[in-house]
Amino acid sequence: IYDEEINMFKYCVTAGVAFLTASAMCLPGGYLTDWIGRRWGLLLLNLSFAVGWLLIALFPLSLTALYIGRGISGMGLGLATSVGATYTAEIASDSLRSVLVMFTPVMLSFGLILVYLWAFLYQNSWTEVSYFAFGLSMIPVSLGMLLPESPLWLLNRGRAEDALQALQRLRGTSTPEQIRKELDNFSSIVKDKKQTVSWFSTFNHLKRPQAFKPLLIMNVYYFLIHCSGVSIVVVFAVDFARDAGIRAVAYHVALAISLTRIFATFLTIWACNRYGRRKPA
Helix, strand or coil: CHHHHHHHHHHHHHHHHHHHHHHHHHHHHHHHHHHHCHHHHHHHHHHHHHHHHHHHHHCCCCHHHHHHHHHHHHHHHHHHHHHHHHHHHHHCCHHHHHHHHHCHHHHHHHHHHHHHHHHHHCCCCHHHHHHHHHHHHHHHHHHHCCCCCCHHHHHHCCCHHHHHHHHHHHCCCCCHHHHHHHHHHHHHHHHHHHHHCCHHHHHHHHCCHHHHHHHHHHHHHHHHHHHCCHHHHHHCHHHHHHHCCCHHHHHHHHHHHHHHHHHHHHHHHHHHHHHCCCCCC
């Protein structure tokens, strides 16, 4: 019994260390990408995933390497919560912004399906699964080199010419007048931000009801969501199925859960576009 408890503890630590480092990286991740740029932030988070999985693949029998690899991957997960949405919101046109931002959880669920499927095919060797996940992580690293930097971030750094070139790449079919008009709008946003945003003014803004009330509501909302066990089900889906006595199709159950998440996400996107954000929430 003692050995089983030790193994269960190690199992839980392996699953939880990624969420721990992700939580620790969420807040500094925003300031980090303000410093190095949105594009490099995306590359950094995908490199974190790649390094984490590669470490697990190279040292499959090392518990320390497993913990470190999971921790590094978790740092990338923490960065992904801010960098991806920020970059998408800053480069997308008004008509596509909400859809593209909300498409992020769809791809997260799709990634879970791929990993569960690969784990089902290679149940006796996680080395192949780790190499597969490493290969998936390197695809956005390679494609990310082709991405332009956020025009809004470039303008905030005083690089107007680079911002114009980045916006031209992003709006290839738009006319020069439309691009110039959008760039002028970005410039106005940056100008207002420089006049009002600083460490001191940020804390002053958080004291206002229109700032701290939605912040408090959303934090409590997400806290309750995670307390409901969503993350636990995702991590231990296969084990839950086995403990329920359906060992033969445990991975099928995990895949079905991931497919349900994708369906629910598409349903949420449709509901938000039709009824607004508040009612579906």
